[in-house]
Amino acid sequence: MPRRSAAPVVSASASIDVPPDFGARVVHWQRQHGRHGLPWQNTRDPYRIWLSEIMLQQTQVAAVIEYYQRFLSRLPTVADLAAASSDDVMALWAGLGYYSRARNLHRCAKLVVEQHGGRFPTDPAVLVTLPGIGRSTAAAIAAFSAGVRSAILDGNVKRVFARCFGVHGYPGEKAVENRMWAMAEAALPTAGPTQADDMVAYTQGLMDLGATVCTRGKPGCIDDAGRCPLADICVARRDGLTAVLPVPKPRAAVPERSTVMLMLRHGGEVLLGLRPDSGVWGGLWSLPEIDAPGLPFDPQEAEHAALDHARRFGTPSRAAMVAELTHVFTHFRLLIRAIRVDMAALAVHESAAHTDGWRWLGLHELDALGMPAPVRRLLESQRGGLFG
């Protein structure tokens, strides 16, 4: 029986509200409905369990099984692995991907032989010091191989906790992850005569729940609450939030750009230009624009710049800012400000405007043209002022 390692910091978990039977629910569920009979579940050999945990970090159970068995048939002990050549280890790993993990595996085996006399550790505090073994993997190895009471927190478990305890906030964020570790400690089965066995079922149960019931896309409780042993205490289920918890990684704030569009108006027509095929709105008809890279932005200045710009096409009489809207692209937001410019007269070189791809168009001609949605909206909203 493994020595009980240092007790978790109680104060950290005191504020975490975990039902006292949480662990028992998971243990009971896993014994009845969890996954059983997988090759690494029939052993307490920490070497074999470690190997399975590393392989399972990156590959599905179905794919791991044959690699796992082949690996162990060639290298049945940690001493064998430590003594193997890099080439042999990599060959056994070939096809699993994430080859740095295989290199860590080999390094780790050598360290276990050198530093621990070839006896694979089962103390999570020792395990975490080894390459390729982080806090969660260390706990899993300790729990499965020796029934040590230590908390795991992998992606599946984060999802279960986020939903069951209603954790808002991205689990990849430090503060949120810390809270979840505190939950993981608080949720552990309590001491008792069967604690070591319970820890095995509990740890496996959390993983199984996340993998088979509390899945990302469509959790099993949606169709049948009876599938989840936590359904009646699950905050996300109660509040209808299973689809939004855990909250996804916050998308980086999209940059905001701005532009000024001119609605040049003359004789019931508006000036539109055909945009180049490449780039934003390629091949669509759009309004003339003034670059407005700098915010903040003075409307009077803008109107002045609009009049200036309009002289290219004729003689403007007045300009007025008439609309403002934000268009959202996938990679940025575009703030569009629209200025209506009344033209007193058009440039004499009308043909030049034509070859440039500019055309004066009446209301009835617009429908047939391909236009960016915000431009169409702009024209629609100003229909009276432009064509009336």
Next chain:
DNA sequence: AAAACGGGGGT
């Protein structure tokens, strides 16, 4: 095309 994944590595 984007999110997720557990640990390592860099700042």
Next chain:
DNA sequence: ACCCCAGTTTT
């Protein structure tokens, strides 16, 4: 101590 990445699968 924090942030970000590698390398691959899943959605």
